[in-house]
Amino acid sequence: MNRKPFTRRDFLRAAALAPLAGAFAAHRPSGGSTRASSAPAATARVVLIRDKDMLGPDRRIVPSVVEKMLDDAVSVFFGTKTPQEAWNGMIRPDDIVGIKSNVWSPLPTGPEIEGHLKKRVMDCGVPESHVGVADRGLLKNPLFTGATALINVRPARTHHWAGVGSCIKNMITFVPQPYLWHGDSCADLAKLWELPHVKGKVRLNILVMLTPLFHGIGPHHYSSRYVWDYRGLLVGTDPVAVDSVGVRILEAKRREFFGGDRPLQPPAHHIRYADTRHGLGVSDPARIELVRLGWREGALI
């Protein structure tokens, strides 16, 4: 292997050449693009929906509000008159559907969202026995090993090794030893989307931004001091675009909270690499159409 390793000096070289690069892009250069320079740049669409009434006392989710948000977001994203039309376009009655959730105990997806997604899938004619909701044990779960469609849903948070835990990373539990992906700050998490159980199966990505975690400390990488009530959802079919928007919101919150630029540590460069190295989706904010619905105050983006 004669390939020159990517080092800090490459980073310094890139920084010297592009001093005005944005904070998200500034940490490390991509190390090579897979996109032909003559090809037209792809674009992506992401819906951000927020509702200030979605959280009740004690930060409990108000089910009727979050259900309407999910419905409105998919309707607008797919341009349908009703949410069920949108779901019928994603899911066939003969699909086996895995709703890939996240159970991280300080900030789980939650039964309100999971339950509504399951209902919408079943309203497409899928029998309940063909719909699974899970995060762990996927390789032993026939509803995930045999899934023909996946719905990807999880909360946004900072992450010790990846910078952020968001939609791209949520497929990590499809591998038996997740820690083997920690190299170079989880740079190549997009490869998870090449796994046979995942590739071409994800119909919708939902990044839950109800109470995101914007900074982590200690063994559990969690403190109630570093979550805030954003009361939003990001919805799209491109996981890279959804994550790109999500990470910009987290970074904006960090700037607001810490009173200055406080880059994610480590940088969430796996999102940009998912675009430039792996061609999984669009990370460049300039090529993402952000559709905003609902509450605007404190949107940070």
Next chain:
Amino acid sequence: MIRAAPLLLCFAAVLPAWTGEFMDDPKEALASLLPDEIEGWRSAASDRLFDPETIFDYIDGAGEVYRSYNFRILLSRRYECQDRAALVADLFDMGSSRDAFGVFTHDLEGEDAGLGQGSNYKGGLLSFWRDRYFVSLYAEEETEETKRTLFALGAAVAEAVGRDGAEPGLLRLLPERFRRPGSVRYFHTHHVLNYHFFVAAENILNLGPKTEAVLAGQAAPVEAAPDSMQDPGGGVLLVVRYPTAAEASEAFSGFLNAYMPGAGPRRAPLEGARLVRTEDGRWTGIFARGDVVAIVFQEAEAVDVLDALDHIAGALEKGR
């Protein structure tokens, strides 16, 4: 009788740690360091025990940090008090005081809590190390009352551990200006190195479980948090000790090839040191001596790089 005296002295020396070290059941040994009750919070449910294979069931991906420091066993105990936020005590037996110190230095954010051999508090999390133990005490909700109780719990655990442990010997090589509190980190793997200070995507220094490394930066201004070492504004020093001189020599060559090709050897003031001016206009230098490789990154002046490396060479010479 004369022969018995040294034996008695030895026994007295180990007595404070007797309960922790000589119990057969590791769960019982760790549990003996935690009180059943503290300020009205009582131990709730059963203690849970995790080893390097099961730690991911408990703390997700960050478990890799503790594995990289060779942790042996973790005991987690939950304390509850009516109508109050729960407290969680995580007690890690790291196997050595070096690694207890090291894992503590992984997250230095927070105010000094004055406990154990090093401690900090921030956001409802109190962490400290003493002897071979790393202790993390966490309140599910941060209030003045939970903070006070965490400190009381921390003091009780530190007392129960009973004795201090030695810091890594590698720290003695550091020049004074790199020893500022909040700027020294001890570790083994290149994942952890890159977490604090990105050097290369690949493991060009051949770091691993058997290498010891210290990363030290000149302390950032008070306004900046310790974890801002990605751009500390001054020089950053990395010292690595390898199992053998041959492995150190190999790492030295590997780093030269990957990071500073073309940097020629210097004769004075430090023979064999290599120096390069990097793209940010700053200086990086490296040298190897015996089983140690030392690298200074991003100093403003070449003379400061050489000064730091020369200090380490001198410290190594003294230690022989």
